[in-house]
Amino acid sequence: MCKILPMVLVILIPSFAFAGGDYDEPFSLRLPPAFVRFTEVSTMGGETAANRFSSAINPAALDWVDLPCEHGVVIAPYYSLILFDQGTKIHITGESLTLDMGKWGVVQPTVSQVRSNRAANRQGLFFDYDVDSAQVQWGKRFDNWAIGMNFNFAKAQVIYTGQAGPASIRAVGNAESYRFRLGGLYQPAEKWLAGLVLEYGCQPYRSVTRTTIPLLPPMVQTSHDDGTQQQYIIRPAVSYEYAPLSTVFLDYQYGVYWNHDRRLRDGRVTVGVDHQVLQWLFVRTGVGLDNRGNASWTAGASLHFSKWGSFDIGYQYDPLPELRREFGRSHVLQATLGVRF
Numbered sequence: 001m002c003k004i005l006p007m008v009l010v011i012l013i014p015s016f017a018f019a020g021g022d023y024d025e026p027f028s029l030r031l032p033p034a035f036v037r038f039t040e041v042s043t044m045g046g047e048t049a050a051n052r053f054s055s056a057i058n059p060a061a062l063d064w065v066d067l068p069c070e071h072g073v074v075i076a077p078y079y080s081l082i083l084f085d086q087g088t089k090i091h092i093t094g095e096s097l098t099l100d101m102g103k104w105g106v107v108q109p110t111v112s113q114v115r116s117n118r119a120a121n122r123q124g125l126f127f128d129y130d131v132d133s134a135q136v137q138w139g140k141r142f143d144n145w146a147i148g149m150n151f152n153f154a155k156a157q158v159i160y161t162g163q164a165g166p167a168s169i170r171a172v173g174n175a176e177s178y179r180f181r182l183g184g185l186y187q188p189a190e191k192w193l194a195g196l197v198l199e200y201g202c203q204p205y206r207s208v209t210r211t212t213i214p215l216l217p218p219m220v221q222t223s224h225d226d227g228t229q230q231q232y233i234i235r236p237a238v239s240y241e242y243a244p245l246s247t248v249f250l251d252y253q254y255g256v257y258w259n260h261d262r263r264l265r266d267g268r269v270t271v272g273v274d275h276q277v278l279q280w281l282f283v284r285t286g287v288g289l290d291n292r293g294n295a296s297w298t299a300g301a302s303l304h305f306s307k308w309g310s311f312d313i314g315y316q317y318d319p320l321p322e323l324r325r326e327f328g329r330s331h332v333l334q335a336t337l338g339v340r341f
């Protein structure tokens with residue numbers, strides 16, 4: 001029965017997706033929780049904090065399983081494409097290096113670049129999104145438990161241009177993001193694994209909106225908004241290995257995001273399965289439900305084509321309901337190449 005249930009989930013989970021309530025908070029407050037998710041790469045076991053494999057979610061997983069290579073080095077370039085129904089596309093490229101330092105644990109620096117295609121949103125404004133980020137994470141295992149830490153820095157610019165009736169609008173926002181993440185893993189019994197991720201982030205921002213009204217002479221109005229946005233995220237999870245290298249998991253994420261006058265609370269439950277079909281082929285799927293009734297699902301596969309390399313592909317349906325008001329439903333495609341030395 002334990003082996004049949006995961007295969008049933010693989011078949012049925014994609015049929016559960018439906019749309020719930022929209023988010024009514026300002027866009028500047030809705031973008032950070034979406035940014036946290038679409039910059040995390042979904043690979044084998046990567047969608048849960050109770051993860052035995054190296055992932056971008058729980059840094060404690062870095063040292064849980066020995067790297068299957070001679071020198072303990074893995075290079076992993078990746079690419080993600082976010083497609084919105086309204087026409088906006090966001091391209092994410094990244095480069096990750098994993099290094100096994102023996103008794104000192106495992107360290108993993110990563111850099112990524114985020115670029116948009118400047119398409120018009122549902123309000124008729126053109127959207128430019130430009131982010132460069134760098135992070136480093138470390139993990140160390142001690143028998144049946146492990147700890148990990150992560151620091152992420154990102155520099156972002158958001159530009160809105162377009163017409164609002166006869167007036168032309170140009171809004172430019174700049175922000176720096178600092179995120180600190182602490183992760184833990186614990187094996188309470190054979191085949192069981194519990195994980196916990198705690199995160200704090202702060203984002204100083206500055207924005208200038210310039211509105212030009214076509215009069216003789218033109219009337220120009222300029223407004224400024226400066227401040228700091230902060231966030232707390234907690235993510236407990238549990239997984240069960242029902243067969244070698246095959247797991248089912250339950251993951252919960254709760255985040256609070258706030259600035260000087262507004263607050264957003266975002267809760268999300270995810271359940272899924274990673275299943276080994278062949279010695280070299282793994283498939284995965286999962287479904288997520290947020291606290292406003294928005295559901296999404298994911299599917300993917302990992303191909304281990306040789307002892308020195310693997311290739312991951314993944315798809316996510318509507319994982320970013322926070323941005324639906326401006327851009328419509330979202331679709332995320334991901335690909336990761338892992339080269340081991």
